[in-house]
Amino acid sequence: MSSKTNITFSRRAFMRTSSLAGGGMLIGFNLFQACKPKAEPPVDLSQLNYNDFNAFIKIADNGAVTIFSPNPEIGQGVKTSMPMIIAEELDVAWQDVYVEQGILDTENYQRQVAGGSQSIRFGWDALRQTGATAKQMLVNAAAARWGVDASECTVSEGVITNAAGETLGYGDVVNEATQLEVPEDVALKDPKDYKIMGQSKVNVDIDKITTGKPLFGLDYKADGMVYAALVRPPAFGKKLVSYDDSKARTMSGVIDIVKIGEKVRALLEKDPSFGSKISSSDKIAVIAESTWQAFKAKEAIETVWEDDTTIESTADHDKELNKILDGNNFNTMRSDGDVNKAFAEADEILERTYESPFLPHNCMEPMNFYANVTDEKVHLVGPIQTPAWKAGLVANMLDREEKDILLEMTRMGGGFGRRLYGDFVIEAAELAATINKPVKVVFTREDDMGIGIYRPAIKYRIKAGIKDGQITAYHLKEAAINDGMYGLIPNFFPAGAIDNYQVDSGAHDSNVTTGAWRAPYTNFLASAEQSFFDELAELMEVDKIQLRLDLLDKVDAAADERIQYSPERMKEVIKVAVDKSGWGTKPSSVYQGFVNYYCHNSHVAQVADVEIVDGDPVVKKITCVVDCGIVVNPSGAENQAEGGVIDGVGHTMYGDFAFEGGQGHAQNFDRYRLIRMKEVPEVETHFIQNELSPTGLGEPTLPPAGGAIANAFSAATGNRYYQQPLMKNPELLKVPEKEVIG
Template identity: 75%
Template structure:
């Protein structure tokens, strides 16, 4: 690979490295390692470490600790990103220790978990930093020997000169730390990788399976109390009055207070996302000795709530979004050619409307956070995807300097976008400031499902024109709650493949809070578009795979820089999926559905196999092919692929959250349906091998899963699904007495 030029001093090296990390939405982790055969002790806390730079500590015996600044939500960055540095440092992975860093805005920027961008954006900066650190260690050893650095080689944390003399990294780290940063370093050619591309177990796996404290719910300190919050029962309601006499008399209850004034002040000023996630209502807080005692006392509080006349409508009806689809108040995101003219000249027109409900995030670990606020500092600990934003907002809320905030991140038991919105951090900070004690705020499952930010309800209308056997126009319209947060993606497939192409959006305002949900804006759009393309192929009487491949052919060689996907890479995953899934070659009784999609910079194709059991279709297998460039950690990649597919299948089949008068109708798993163990299909994963830079993987396999299943259900039942969840329409699940041909 090419030589990278760097012109900066050591302090700039540290500062620029951190900027590359945080500014690029990655968890920046730096490494070095041990001498061959050296076995670092299990407890490295007692070793005498020397700071090599802001990210690395190397002990004199070669043991290394690397601080991982970015939040870990199960996406594997705490394992995969260190592998990038370890590769270029030329160290033994088995001798690398990783620790979660704290929020540090001086050395890191934008410590964030979200968007499936960590590996993609950190690919070159992280490797370049590792290579630079390695060269500095080599230079230190060369100076010690009195030889030219070009005479030295490295292997697994040991430097060797032309005479065969060796020095471990730990032996030269003190000298290396004060050397001038080299201006040019060379990155490895992928064919020489030793760590990248090999399976590495999660660095936290032993602690996870043995129950060691890692998660926010595990965190405890001496003298800590627990808090549970009574929030409005419905969106659009505010607190009028409450009676806490019975609750105060219950065992373990220490105090009951009212909060919300500071949040309301910031909401009025339009600061941050206070209005969105905090609402405008006061809340009642129970402080108790244990979580259970706080939860039980909260249930004993008698509160009255009234409508907030200043708020938007909280009710949501299907006809509101349909009205938007039929209206004219649209924002056009992309317009190619003249769709009206193409539709007027069409031989055939296909038009369909697709609908999806609100969805909660349902993280396994409910929202929780710790706070202790003194005159000296604001101490925050817990699971949050946006620690810097949370710290800044808390400091602003309390009128303190953000430098007073000391925020420690724990591992998260799921995020999926919910922990981007740090309302629970603001709440616990306000509580701690009021009671002047260390306190842990814990949501119940009911709190989690009723006081959340939800995937917005959406409707898509897709219309296509067919002329002389070709697709001549394509019009995609979206109506969503709060603009689906980010709006449609107008430059994904089939943008560029159809001459007359238009994408329009409209939104309906509601107090039902909406936000990012795993694979934002594509998690349902992929189902709509890929279901539509299957039906379009049927209408045109052409092969569904060929239709997609032919359209992709039209994009090749395009000069349209707006196009974000690669037609060649998309065609490749389609062809591999057809081959690996045995498409069209399955025995009678196996019904297949296909989908291909690009999002988060990765190309994915999936085939669902459905069989009939007891008269009902059952999803038995998903074959998934992914092109995400170079795979850093195949073991972690497979975990992400399978998790995304299962999540996509489960929510397409069962996920449904409705509201009545602003109140969520499902408050726990007794009414909210998730996929069950016995319903999980076999996921067969295939990763395209190439030397292209890595792209996203935490989210891209979820969007096409629902479409592949829907198309397979059509093959099995003869019925098309245009709404999710599919299980909501049992009449469409009925399989004909005489089975269809798969």
């Protein structure tokens, strides 16, 4: 069964030509909502290389199909799943599909972003329309050749069949299809008829990844390219006074040493919003024949720095966050009823404060970017999550038109929010413009960890009032370094479930650069709130699961358009998690912790199983249930879900980062603790099967993991946990002697 959909794009958004080499047909289409009306396609596309478009289908006369994926590939799998959606509606055999990365094209396409777990969600409808429209044009061409009505034709894996049993391949009619009008209406497949979506497909880059073929930013090379490493301020709040590079200039492979920073400062004057993501201090760039030579030479440069602004340490940050929580200088994000009156009338009040540290991103691939600035164009290549934003900043900094910027995206070896900001892109562009050479800037690990961009340190104070056995008041206060709470988060659970409900947010402005870190804000808020609900259930002497279900029963999302989550979908993941985890039925040696959470448009429930080993609680298993709508690529989805859980477990247990004198205390992995292979628990993932449009998946499974572990550890030790990482207070992880069984 098919469903009709009205196409909401301009016909000139659908570009086609029959004059490709080999007689193929090139179809380009705006994957995001609609081509902008002003974006006129070229009259003769054969005069252009198809890489001049960032998202389209290419069909050759032999039936082979190339699909270009428009969004940055950060490991979340969109370079596989986005083409799968197009191929499904195009109705071709997946083995006949070739996938290539598109480039940035701000004229024709929108939201070429890897962030917020939104790529598939935003592209879902337009991606399907892209494939379905191309399919209908090919069917119409075949029907015209046969002299039959198109409705009499069927398609399977790129082969069109008429009622008489005659067949034509897409390649047979691709040229004729270019002469036909773009159809106004196309039929989209019913999910029950999917042949590609819902079937596990191998990552399209897996062969290149496993054999080490050029794919990532660090792999990129160009003729005449040199390498650069930058000497940066040793701490936040420092500026360069002087330097001596005489020794470095004599070292092998060193080409030149220059100072940069003037163009960045000019950019920050024009666009102050970027100022919190990059140092305005001068930096010293070592240009060399190789990365290693640049790294070694920069160590030989002698520098003198002085204080420019306030130098802060973790102790200073802690004091400032406490001042915020104890004061009244808040931005109220949501206020229902009267929490103060409800607290005054409450029989009991529970109040707890939870705190989390700064965290670096620790991407496996260090920050890097290539730039070449010429009179004709500014050529940028590398791993970036927000290519359009960076192209605009570079154009602004260099006083160029945005049309002069050619930005090519490479696959990223991790991002987690770090590559949203692209300070490395700005540095590469300024340096290339200064030395008039194509250059690749490469960070050391110490560059990124010691004075990089971090998840902000945050404290939450949660207070609940109980009256006649019911929760009558709930007040959440947030104190953050730099970044306050997003506006949507106050409308997540338990919003709508408690009559008197208030969420306040305050921030301390610091010169430490902070930004999004995987599952921004919710990455710790989930742990804090869900730990609080467990403790609240104990105080109320009610079942922990039932407390959550009862609260969800009170939510009327239809009556309150601010509510972001679905109480029905949340209850479903809770019930499945209880069933799949064996909640309450495990042997007494297994301690369990439960969490349910909504973020990035998806609903998740998790159960952690903890056992005592040599007197210490150890996470043995996480059962994870996810409702993210239709699962496009099951194996990719499972990888994302399990990766998020493991990331959440690792940072909940071990992730810690502090500042002393404005400098990060851990500048490499010798001092920064990550989860180890032997510490990774079993992760069992279940997806709710439905036919709802896809929602986020790269991030939603990380936030609940911390709360599940904290609640399970509490069951094992009798202690409650208010500070991450849990290993920061090892005495709280000790099990009472009578409980030690292993």
